[in-house]
Amino acid sequence: MILVSACLAGICCKYNGGDNGVPLIKELVRQGKAIPLCPEQLGGLPTPRLPAEIKGGSARDVWQGKALVVRKDGVDVTENFIRGAREVLKFCREMGIKRAILKARSPSCGKGLIYDGTFTGKLVEGNGITAQLLIDNGIGVLTEDEIATLYLLND
Numbered sequence: 001m002i003l004v005s006a007c008l009a010g011i012c013c014k015y016n017g018g019d020n021g022v023p024l025i026k027e028l029v030r031q032g033k034a035i036p037l038c039p040e041q042l043g044g045l046p047t048p049r050l051p052a053e054i055k056g057g058s059a060r061d062v063w064q065g066k067a068l069v070v071r072k073d074g075v076d077v078t079e080n081f082i083r084g085a086r087e088v089l090k091f092c093r094e095m096g097i098k099r100a101i102l103k104a105r106s107p108s109c110g111k112g113l114i115y116d117g118t119f120t121g122k123l124v125e126g127n128g129i130t131a132q133l134l135i136d137n138g139i140g141v142l143t144e145d146e147i148a149t150l151y152l153l154n155d
């Protein structure tokens with residue numbers, strides 16, 4: 001079983017109430033090979049919600065209490081992001097899940113590159129809060145972009 005970001009499975013859990021549906025991910029869920037979760041919703045945030053980004057450091061810094069996750073209007077939502085990530089890790093452990101396909105660039109789910117905290121669309125190197133926690137706990141994380149590249153390479 002693989003964990004997938006719920007928005008990639010077509011679930012409308014994005015901050016703006018939309019989804020990021022990817023046919024391949026939807027098919028994995030339909031076949032019972034993947035299970036969708038949204039860490040931001042699991043952290044108690046509503047949908048729709050204002051966008052949030054990591055400010056003042058990396059996801060590791062957030063986990064070490066040295067940086068924050070802040071909404072576009074300046075409200076600190078770090079606690080929600082941490083709670084959601086912990087729920088996802090707990091679920092993975094309970095279900096024996098060892099791999100995840102997560103949404104690229106998200107402050108929760110992104111891996112490798114995420115938005116830089118200025119809400120201008122600029123990217124910086126780093127992981128989202130949930131992705132970081134999963135990686136640090138031995139769960140293999142790929143983004144949907146990496147999956148698409150692998151798929152093309154194997155085509």
Ligand code: SF4
Nearest residue numbers: 005006007038103106
């Ligand atoms: Fe998608 Fe992850 Fe954002 Fe939820 S937290 S909407 S699953 S990218």
